[in-house]
Amino acid sequence: MTESTTPVEGAGPDPQGESGTGYAYDPPQHASPGGEAMGGDTIGPPTGLGAVDPQNGHAFDLQNGKAAGPPNGAVNGPGILCEHVSRSFGAVHAVQDLSFAAPRGKVTALVGPNGSGKSTLMLMLASLLAPDSGRVLVHGVDPSQDSAAVRATVGWMPDQFGAWDSLRVSEVLEVMARAYFLPGEQIRSRVDELLMLMDLVPLAAQPAHVLSRGQKQRLGLARALVHRPEVLVLDEPASGLDPASRRRLLRVLRQVAEQGVTVLVSSHILSELEEMADHVVFLDAGHVVDSSSVRDLAERPRPWRIESLDVSALSRALGDLGVRHHGVVDPAQTSGGHAEALVDLPDEATASRLLRDLAGKDAAVVAFGPATGRLEAAYLASEAADREGAL
Numbered sequence: 001m002t003e004s005t006t007p008v009e010g011a012g013p014d015p016q017g018e019s020g021t022g023y024a025y026d027p028p029q030h031a032s033p034g035g036e037a038m039g040g041d042t043i044g045p046p047t048g049l050g051a052v053d054p055q056n057g058h059a060f061d062l063q064n065g066k067a068a069g070p071p072n073g074a075v076n077g078p079g080i081l082c083e084h085v086s087r088s089f090g091a092v093h094a095v096q097d098l099s100f101a102a103p104r105g106k107v108t109a110l111v112g113p114n115g116s117g118k119s120t121l122m123l124m125l126a127s128l129l130a131p132d133s134g135r136v137l138v139h140g141v142d143p144s145q146d147s148a149a150v151r152a153t154v155g156w157m158p159d160q161f162g163a164w165d166s167l168r169v170s171e172v173l174e175v176m177a178r179a180y181f182l183p184g185e186q187i188r189s190r191v192d193e194l195l196m197l198m199d200l201v202p203l204a205a206q207p208a209h210v211l212s213r214g215q216k217q218r219l220g221l222a223r224a225l226v227h228r229p230e231v232l233v234l235d236e237p238a239s240g241l242d243p244a245s246r247r248r249l250l251r252v253l254r255q256v257a258e259q260g261v262t263v264l265v266s267s268h269i270l271s272e273l274e275e276m277a278d279h280v281v282f283l284d285a286g287h288v289v290d291s292s293s294v295r296d297l298a299e300r301p302r303p304w305r306i307e308s309l310d311v312s313a314l315s316r317a318l319g320d321l322g323v324r325h326h327g328v329v330d331p332a333q334t335s336g337g338h339a340e341a342l343v344d345l346p347d348e349a350t351a352s353r354l355l356r357d358l359a360g361k362d363a364a365v366v367a368f369g370p371a372t373g374r375l376e377a378a379y380l381a382s383e384a385a386d387r388e389g390a391l
């Protein structure tokens with residue numbers, strides 16, 4: 001943006017230099033203070049080892065007839081806990097010394113560039129891949145110690161949906177329900193419930209192979225939910241979904257989380273994760289570079305865009321207020337047809353003060369808001385910080 005903007009001649013000068021970095025708004029004096037992946041697509045309790053208690057969806061030990069829940073002391077811990085987890089494929093360190101926790105009843109987003117280790121981590125959580133070192137606990141259970149209990153607890157949706165293509169949509173869900181030992185008389189109603197939830201009723205009798213990518217994604221989520229899991233691990237669940245299906249996904253995930261389920265979701269579409277997630281964990285090159293609640297991200301510096309009907313009035317007001325900006329752009333060069341300026345602000349409270357002060361200066365402001373989403377700004381900042389640290 002900085003490079004393409006054209007500062008208006010004679011416009012209010014930027015006292016600190018137009019490309020000043022960081023917090024740039026000093027309120028005026030009068031202002032108030034203020035690898036061997038083991039087949040990512042096939043999860044289910046290994047035959048005869050574990051199942052799900054149909055009453056409450058908890059892991060159920062078939063041999064002993066009692067809940068095979070987490071060991072004592074782990075019941076109230078986070079839904080997912082990773083401590084210093086590493087996993088390599090030959091010379092590729094896919095996940096390195098990674099630690100984070102995902103709380104129960106919340107949606108946690110894993111965000112990171114291609115190849116940053118998201119899928120590798122998720123495969124370990126789903127007990128489909130063992131870590132080289134470190135500890136993973138899912139609902140208090142270590143997948144490498146008791147994969148059957150973890151598989152009964154986790155609903156897993158891989159990024160590639162390789163369904164049993166010759167089965168009809170409803171049959172896919174029936175087979176999954178049987179694999180999780182749902183009692184026969186409950187299977188029909190559970191399948192119907194999931195078809196309805198994921199808007200798959202009109203497709204119920206279609207063979208899975210005729211489904212579009214987005215429809216397969218919806219079936220993938222229905223399949224992950226079949227046994228009412230305590231922990232949902234979803235790798236790119238929104239990819240290929242149209243806007244209506246995305247809204248549905250968002251609703252379903254929020255609903256599931258409100259019921260106490262731990263939800264971990266990865267995506268590249270940051271604006272969508274911002275709405276979906278309560279917490280975010282940023283990964284780069286296999287390790288955590290930052291983490292935060294989504295709410296707290298609002299309190300981090302990010303660029304804000306100011307649009308005005310009058311280029312000179314905006315320039316003058318910014319100059320008078322001593323606001324550092326990245327240049328005021330002439331309306332002829334903006335897509336919205338308004339004069340525009342970008343300013344870096346530390347938080348929403350400062351933004352609110354600046355807006356009030358601009359109004360007091362007759363800056364003819366018609367739009368004022370963050371130029372990037374909270375997640376995107378934090379992601380770009382964490383990526384930049386990580387790159388700097390690596391130099």
Ligand SMILES: Nc1ncnc2c1ncn2[C@@H]1O[C@H](COP(=O)(O)OP(=O)(O)OP(=O)(O)O)[C@@H](O)[C@H]1O
Nearest residue numbers: 035036037089092094113114115116117118119120
């Ligand atoms: N089975 C495997 N064998 C060899 N290398 C692998 C294997 N699985 C993953 N990798 C490598 O590990 C690194 C992390 O991959 P991973 O799929 O976990 O990343 P990701 O963050 O999920 O990427 P994307 O966003 O593109 O899905 C990559 O360099 C990848 O090539």
